Amino acid sequence: MKICKLNDDLAPQALKIYRNCLNQSNFSENSLKLTNSYPHNNIYLAQIGQSVCGLIDYSILSDQAFVNNIATIAQYRNSGVASKLMESMLTKCKNLKIKSISLEVRISNQAAINLYKKFGFSKISKRKRIYSDPVEDGWVMTLEMKYGQ
Numbered sequence: 396m397k398i399c400k401l402n403d404d405l406a407p408q409a410l411k412i413y414r415n416c417l418n419q420s421n422f423s424e425n426s427l428k429l430t431n432s433y434p435h436n437n438i439y440l441a442q443i444g445q446s447v448c449g450l451i452d453y454s455i456l457s458d459q460a461f462v463n464n465i466a467t468i469a470q471y472r473n474s475g476v477a478s479k480l481m482e483s484m485l486t487k488c489k490n491l492k493i494k495s496i497s498l499e500v501r502i503s504n505q506a507a508i509n510l511y512k513k514f515g516f517s518k519i520s521k522r523k524r525i526y527s528d529p530v531e532d533g534w535v536m537t538l539e540m541k542y543g544q
């Protein structure tokens with residue numbers, strides 16, 4: 396498995412993940428390319444051979460990072476794909492001396508909550524009814540990064 400930055404050739408496969416795994420059915424290839432062109436956005440893909448099996452999408456603003464999306468295609472789940480994507484983000488954040496990484500997750504999404512806990516994220520607060528279709532509360536989870544002197 397290798398982790399690579401989203402490029403135009405891989406955009407159609409990435410778009411399928413946004414649509415099929417992240418319920419972003421109205422996301423277009425053009426909007427994906429536009430999102431990817433902003434310097435604060437980072438979209439990385441996990442590839443096995445020629446197949447894209449997962450993606451992570453995060454933003455870095457000053458010394459804070461925000462995970463916008465992470466997903467693994469169903470048939471590749473539970474084989475460490477999302478963990479590899481999280482590790483690649485954490486390496487980049489450490490290199491940039493990012494102070495904290497935050498995200499929001501549906502309170503029912505136990506697989507994602509476990510993934511984030513595995514990487515040291517803690518539930519910080521609950522946001523009421525922030526998700527739609529279906530309406531649901533979300534946890535805000537944060538990882539405070541620690542650096543030696």
Ligand SMILES: CC(C)(COP(=O)(O)OP(=O)(O)OC[C@H]1O[C@@H](n2cnc3c(N)ncnc32)[C@H](O)[C@@H]1OP(=O)(O)O)[C@@H](O)C(=O)NCCC(=O)NCCS
Nearest residue numbers: 416465466467472473474475476477478500506507509510
């Ligand atoms: C959440 C998701 C990204 C996990 O991807 P994955 O590639 O299967 O994850 P990994 O194999 O790296 O697993 C890492 C950890 O996640 C947790 N996890 C993954 N799948 C799980 C499941 N079905 N139930 C409970 N915990 C699960 C476990 O803690 C696991 O660690 P372990 O293997 O040491 O037990 C995947 O289920 C997914 O794409 N879901 C749909 C999209 C989504 O909900 N994204 C998050 C939006 S906030």
